[in-house]
Amino acid sequence: MAQAEVSQPVVVTTPALPMTIPAEHGATWAGQRNVWLWRLAGYLGMALSLLLIGLPVYWMISNAFKLSQEIYHLPPTLYPHNPTLQNFVNAWHAVPFDRYYVNTIITTFFGSGFEVLFGVTSAYAFVFLRFPKREWLFLILLAALMVPGQITILPNYVTIGLLGWINTYQGIIVPGASVAYGTFLLRQYYKTLPIDILDAAKVDGAGHLRTLVAIVLPLAKPAIVSFGLLSIVAKWNDYLWPLVITTTKDMRVLPIGIRWLMVEEGTIEWGNVMAGAIFVVIPVLLVFLYAQRYIVDGIAAGAVKG
Incomplete structure (x- = not known):
C-alpha cells in the first residue's frame, strides 16, 4: 500500500508593523509637556517673588511686637515670644x-x-x-x-x-x-x-x-x-x-x-x-x-x- 501523504499546515507570516505613535499625538504630548513646564516655572517664580516680598513684611510685623532684647537676640527669633504693644x-x-x-x-x-x-x-x-x-x-x-x-x-x-x-x-x-x-x-x-x-x-x-x-x-x-x-x-x-x-x-x-x-x-x-x-x-x-x-x-x- 502506498503510504498516505500527510499534509503540512501552511503558515503565512507577515512582516511586523512598527509600533509608532501618530505625529499628531506626539505633538500633542510635547505641547502638553511644555505647558506643564511653563506652568511649573510660573508657580516657582510666584513662590520666589512671594518669599522675597513677604519675608521683609513679616519681619517688620514680627519685630514690631518684640522687646528690644529679643530683637537683638542671636540667633534671631522668627516670632515674638512675649508679644507687646509698647512699641x-x-x-x-x-x-x-x-x-x-x-x-x-x-x-x-x-x-x-x-x-x-x-x-x-x-x-x-x-x-x-x-x-x-x-x-x-x-x-x-x-x-x-x-x-x-x-x-x-x-x-x-x-x-x-x-x-x-x-x-x-x-x-x-x-x-x-x-x-x-x-x-x-x-x-x-x-x-x-x-x-x-x-x-x-x-x-x-x-x-x-x-x-x-x-x-x-x-x-x-x-x-x-x-x-x-x-x-x-x-x-x-x-x-x-x-x-x-x-x-x-x-x-x-x-x-x-x-x-x-x-x-x-x-x-x-x-x-x-x-x-x-x-x-x-x-x-x-x-x-x-x-x-x-x-x-x-x-x-x-x-x-x-x-
Missing part, C-alpha cells in the same frame, strides 16, 4: 504721627487728584483732538518719562522759592501734580475705545467736554482707577521732595516720621521703627488691596494697543 505706644508719642497723618492725607489727596485730572484731560487731547505737531509733542512727553525725578528737584525748589511756597502744602503738591506717565498710560487706553460710540456722540451734538465725561470716563474707568491708585501709593510714600521743601516739623509727612524715629534717640529702637512703619503702610495697603484688580485690568488693557 506702638512709644512710636506714636515719639513723633507727632497725628499731625503727619493729616499732612500726608492732604498732600496725597490733592496731589493725586490733580495728577489724575491732568492725565485724563491731556490724554484726551492727544487722542481725540487734532492740532499741529501733536505727535512731536507726545515724543517730548515720552522723553520726560526718561528724566529721573531727582534731576528736577533743584529747578522745582527755585521755582517754589520764587513763588513763596516753601514749607507749604502747595509747595509739596504742585511740582508733582502733573506726571507724564499718567498721560501716556491713559492715552494708550483711550486708543482702544470703540470709535463708533464716539462718532455717535458727535452725531448727537455732544461736545468734547460731554464726550469726555459721559463716554470716555465710564469706558476708561479701569485705567483711570489704576493710575489713581498708583499715584496715591507714590504720593503717600514720597520722602525726598517733602523733606527738601519743608523746614518745620509740623509740615513733615509720614515717611519722614519714620526717619525721625531713627534719629530721635542715641540708639535706634528698631521695635519703635517697625511699629512706625506699620502706621505708614496699613492705610495705603488697605486701599491697594481693595482696588488692586483695577490696576491689573487697567495696565493690561493699556498695553493692548499702542
